[in-house]
Amino acid sequence: xxxxxxxxxANAVSAAIxxxxxxxxxxxxxxxxxxxxxxxxxxxxxxxxxxSAGLLFGQAIHAxxxxxxxxxxxxxxxxxxVENLLRAYDEAWALNTGGPLVYGxxxxxxxxxxxxxxxxxxxxxxxxxxxxxxIVAIEEEMRxxxxxxxxxxxxxxxxxxxxxxAVVIRDFKTSRGLWDEKKVAEAAGQLILYAAMARPIxxxxxxxxxxxxxxxxxxxxxxxxxxxxxxxxMNVDALARTKAVIRQVWRAMARGHVYPNPSPMHCASCxxxxxxxxxxx
Numbered sequence: 410x411x412x413x414x415x416x417x418x419a420n421a422v423s424a425a426i427x428x429x430x431x432x433x434x435x436x437x438x439x440x441x442x443x444x445x446x447x448x449x450x451x452x453x454x455x456x457x458x459x460x461s462a463g464l465l466f467g468q469a470i471h472a473x474x475x476x477x478x479x480x481x482x483x484x485x486x487x488x489x490x491v492e493n494l495l496r497a498y499d500e501a502w503a504l505n506t507g508g509p510l511v512y513g514x515x516x517x518x519x520x521x522x523x524x525x526x527x528x529x530x531x532x533x534x535x536x537x538x539x540x541x542x543x544i545v546a547i548e549e550e551m552r553x554x555x556x557x558x559x560x561x562x563x564x565x566x567x568x569x570x571x572x573x574x575a576v577v578i579r580d581f582k583t584s585r586g587l588w589d590e591k592k593v594a595e596a597a598g599q600l601i602l603y604a605a606m607a608r609p610i611x612x613x614x615x616x617x618x619x620x621x622x623x624x625x626x627x628x629x630x631x632x633x634x635x636x637x638x639x640x641x642x643m644n645v646d647a648l649a650r651t652k653a654v655i656r657q658v659w660r661a662m663a664r665g666h667v668y669p670n671p672s673p674m675h676c677a678s679c680x681x682x683x684x685x686x687x688x689x690x
Contacts, residue, residue, distance in 0.1 A: 422663060423560035427451045431552065431563040434599055437658050443670040444661065445688060449681040457680035460507030464678075466521050467583045470628060471567075472501035473529055474581050477538060478547045478568055489538075494529045498522070511678065524630055528583070531634040537626050540579075542572030545614065553606040555652045559659045564603050569610070575622040576611045578604055582627045588637055593625065597641045598651035600625065605648055 420430035427436070429451070440447040449455045476497035480489040502518075510518075532538050546569040554561045568579040580600050582588075588596075600623050604611075611621055623641040628634060669685055679685065 417554050417557055417561055419558060419560045419659075426662065428454070431561045432559070432655070432659060433563045437655055440658050440662060442675050443672070443679070444667045445669040445685060446675075446679055446681060447662070448667045449684055455681060455684055457507045458683055459509045459511045459680050460505060461678045461680075462510040462512045462516060462518075462521060465502060465505050465507070465510065466525070469498045469501040470525060470528060470583050471581060473498040473525070474532065474567075475548055477533075478544060481540070482544045482547060489533065491526060491530050491533060494533070495522070495526060498525050498529070507680065524634075528628045528630065528634040531636050532628055535636040537636055537638050540568070540570045540572070540577070542570045542577070544568070544570045546610070549607075549610070551603070551606045551610075555655065559656055562602070562606065562655070564606055566603060566607060569607070571614050571619075575620050576614055577622045577624060578607060578611075579624045579626055582625055583630060584627050585630050587629060587631075587635060588625070588627050588639060593639050593641065596625065597644070598647055598654070600641050601644060601648050602651045602655075604643060 423432065424430040429436075436447065436451055439450060450457075473494040477489045477494055480486060480493075499522075502522075512521075546566055549566040549569060551564045551566065552561050553564075566578055567581050568577075570577050570579075578600070580603070582596075604621060604623055621643060623643060625637070625639040625641065627637040627639065629637070668690075669688065676682070676685075
């Protein structure tokens with residue numbers, strides 16, 4: 410069930426700036442990280458000088474989990490083996506068009522694939538890989554608005570299924586370590602916003618007032634992979650704050666408030682290092 414494209418005048422402004430008549434979570438978080446990095450990627454549309462292997466790894470794991478759920482949806486659960494999920498991982502890895510890969514310390518393609526095997530094995534062994542209910546949507550694209558002064562928001566639901574006691578939205582993450590309450594709180598705004606955007610879908614699933622349950626599923630890259638299922642409470646204040654942040658970020662984008670934001674954490678993996686050094690306002 411796809412939500413309709415809305416008649417929103419801010420979409421034309423966004424299209425004129427980035428060529429996209431919408432905002433995505435990645436655009437927003439990139440701007441928060443570094444407005445100049447956002448400008449290089451989404452406005453100037455420069456080719457990346459390199460790509461973080463960690464980013465590609467997360468995308469490939471995500472593709473493998475999507476393949477797993479597609480097997481379940483098709484009634485082919487027996488096809489969801491580590492070997493077949495690794496095949497999906499390999500295919501996603503091979504699709505890299507982001508330039509040369511930059512690896513973390515003591516990482517290369519071979520040991521990342523070994524980590525993927527361990528993580529996917531742990532995922533298949535965990536009950537989270539067997540959602541107890543009817544799968545309704547996998548990688549479902551949604552488009553919604555929070556006001557005519559801001560472009561439509563584009564989002565994807567990783568998984569939505571209907572169980573006996575809840576409509577469940579799951580978002581899958583990879584992480585170097587276990588998430589704590591602080592990390593969940595930091596990430597919760599995105600999932601709460603996605604749930605609000607999905608309301609036309611979730612409300613159409615049942616007339617019985619079955620509650621909505623939001624979950625992060627975290628797969629860790631630790632030596633012994635761990636699977637966490639973490640519940641997020643639907644919070645009106647958190648939703649309002651997330652919308653307010655997005656509105657302020659958009660205003661800065663639209664007004665051209667672009668500047669570098671040096672950070673030891675983010676600059677090391679930035680794919681526009683040379684362009685940044687050459688930039689001047």
